[in-house]
Amino acid sequence: MRLSVYVHIPYCLQRCRYCDFTTFEQSEIMPPQKYVDMVCAEIRSRQSFWPERELATLYFGGGTPSLLSSDLIVAICQELANVGFQRDETCETTIEINPATLTEEKLTGYLRAGFNRFSVGAQTFNDALLKMCGRKHNASDTRDTLRLLKRYQLNYSFDLLFALPGQTLQDLKLDLEDVAEFAPNHLSAYCLTVPESHPMSLGRPPEDEQVTMFDCIEDSLARNGLLKYEISNFARPGFESRHNLAYWRDISYWGIGLSSHSYARDFGNYGMRFWNPKALPEYGGQILQPDLPPAQREALAEHESLTDFCHMSLRIKLGLFEGALRAKFPRSIATVLPRLEKLVEQGLIAAIPTGWTLTQRGELLSNLVFGELTFLADALG
Numbered sequence: 001m002r003l004s005v006y007v008h009i010p011y012c013l014q015r016c017r018y019c020d021f022t023t024f025e026q027s028e029i030m031p032p033q034k035y036v037d038m039v040c041a042e043i044r045s046r047q048s049f050w051p052e053r054e055l056a057t058l059y060f061g062g063g064t065p066s067l068l069s070s071d072l073i074v075a076i077c078q079e080l081a082n083v084g085f086q087r088d089e090t091c092e093t094t095i096e097i098n099p100a101t102l103t104e105e106k107l108t109g110y111l112r113a114g115f116n117r118f119s120v121g122a123q124t125f126n127d128a129l130l131k132m133c134g135r136k137h138n139a140s141d142t143r144d145t146l147r148l149l150k151r152y153q154l155n156y157s158f159d160l161l162f163a164l165p166g167q168t169l170q171d172l173k174l175d176l177e178d179v180a181e182f183a184p185n186h187l188s189a190y191c192l193t194v195p196e197s198h199p200m201s202l203g204r205p206p207e208d209e210q211v212t213m214f215d216c217i218e219d220s221l222a223r224n225g226l227l228k229y230e231i232s233n234f235a236r237p238g239f240e241s242r243h244n245l246a247y248w249r250d251i252s253y254w255g256i257g258l259s260s261h262s263y264a265r266d267f268g269n270y271g272m273r274f275w276n277p278k279a280l281p282e283y284g285g286q287i288l289q290p291d292l293p294p295a296q297r298e299a300l301a302e303h304e305s306l307t308d309f310c311h312m313s314l315r316i317k318l319g320l321f322e323g324a325l326r327a328k329f330p331r332s333i334a335t336v337l338p339r340l341e342k343l344v345e346q347g348l349i350a351a352i353p354t355g356w357t358l359t360q361r362g363e364l365l366s367n368l369v370f371g372e373l374t375f376l377a378d379a380l381g
C-alpha cells in the first residue's frame with residue numbers, strides 16, 4: 001500500500017474572520033525559510049517510522065502554501081525524496097492556491113516539481129462577501145488565477161463557501177455561473193460553520209434555505225458533469241481527490257508540519273493516530289525526536305477504530321464495504337449488522353451490492369446515522 005502525505009503550511013495573507021485552522025498572518029511568525037527548515041528536520045527524524053516508501057498522494061495545504069516561494073515548496077518535496085520516498089507521475093500531487101498569491105514563475109516551479117493538481121480557495125466571486133469574510137483578494141484576482149491555470153491546461157479544484165451572512169440564493173447562482181465558466185474538475189462545497197457567538201453567525205440564510213442552496217449547488221454541478229462522490233465534494237468521474245479518499249478509506253497518511261495529524265493503519269491491532277502540537281515553539285522543540293510524546297499518540301481500540309471506519313466510509317458515495325468491514329472487524333460484525341439493518345429500515349442508509357450507502361434522507365440526518373454507528377467499549381463485549 002502506498003502512503004499519503006500532507007504538509008501543513010501555516011502562512012496566510014490575512015486571517016479570514018471565519019477560519020479556525022492553525023494559521024498565522026505571514027508577518028506574525030518566523031520567516032518561511034525557518035519554518036521549512038523545521039519541516040525538513042521533522043521529515044528526517046520521523047521518516048523511518050513509515051515502511052511504505054512510495055507516495056500515493058502528496059498534498060500541501062494550509063494556510064496558504066502558494067504564499068511561499070516555489071523554491072521552498074520544492075525543498076520540502078526534495079527532502080522527502082532525499083530520505084527515500086518515491087513519487088512518480090501517478091502520485092496525485094496537490095497544492096492549495098489562494099487567489100492573488102500565484103505568479104507564473106511560481107506555477108512553473110510547481111510544475112517542474114511534479115505538481116499535477118491545484119486547489120483554488122475561490123470561496124465566492126462576490127466582492128462584497130469576500131470583503132465581509134476578511135479576504136484580501138477580489139473576484140478579479142480569482143479569475144486571473146483561474147485563467148492562468150486554464151492557460152496551462154491544469155487540473156484544478158475550487159473551494160466554494162456558501163450560506164454566508166446576507167448571501168441570497170441569487171448570489172449563489174451567480175457564483176455557480178462562474179464555476180461553470182471555469183469548469184473545474186473538482187469542487188469542495190463548504191457551508192459556513194461558525195459558533196453561535198461568532199459575529200458571522202448573524203444574518204445567515206435560514207437552515208431550510210441552506211439546504212436549498214446545497215441542492216442548487218448539486219444540481220448545477222451535475223449539469224456541468226461534476227457528480228457528488230462525498231457528502232460535500234464533487235468531481236468529474238476520475239477526478240475525485242485521491243488524497244481525501246485516503247482519509248475516508250482507511251489508508252495510512254503522514255501529516256507533517258505544525259498541528260498536522262497522522263494515521264498509521266497497520267500499527268498494533270487497530271492502527272494509531274498521532275498529531276503535532278499547534279504552537280510553533282512546542283512544534284520546534286519536538287522535531288528532532290523520532291517519537292512524539294505519549295499525550296500526542298493514541299493507539300486505537302477496536303470500538304474506536306470501528307466507529308471511525310463506519311463514519312468515514314459512509315461519507316463517500318461508494319459507502320461502507322461489507323467485505324472490508326467483515327475482514328477488519330470479524331469479532332464485532334454481530335453488533336454492527338443489527339444497527340445497519342435498523343438504519344436501512346429508517347430509510348437513512350440503503351443496502352447496495354457492495355454494502356451500504358447513505359440515502360438522501362441519511363445525508364440530511366447524518367448525525368443520526370453517525371450516532372447509531374458510534375460504538376462504546378462495552379458495546380463490543
Ligand SMILES: C[S@@+](CC[C@H](N)C(=O)[O-])C[C@H]1O[C@@H](n2cnc3c(N)ncnc32)[C@H](O)[C@@H]1O
Nearest residue numbers: 018019021062063064121159161190191192193
Ligand atoms: C484550510 S482552508 C485552506 C484553503 C485556503 N487557505 C483558502 O482559505 O482559500 C480549506 C477550506 O476550508 C474552508 N473553511 C475554512 N474555514 C471554514 C469555516 N469556518 N466554515 C466552512 N468552511 C471553512 C474554506 O472554504 C477553505 O477554502
Ligand code: SF4
Nearest residue numbers: 012015016019062063
Ligand atoms: S486563507 Fe484559508 S487558511 Fe488562511 S485564514 Fe483564510 S480560510 Fe483560513
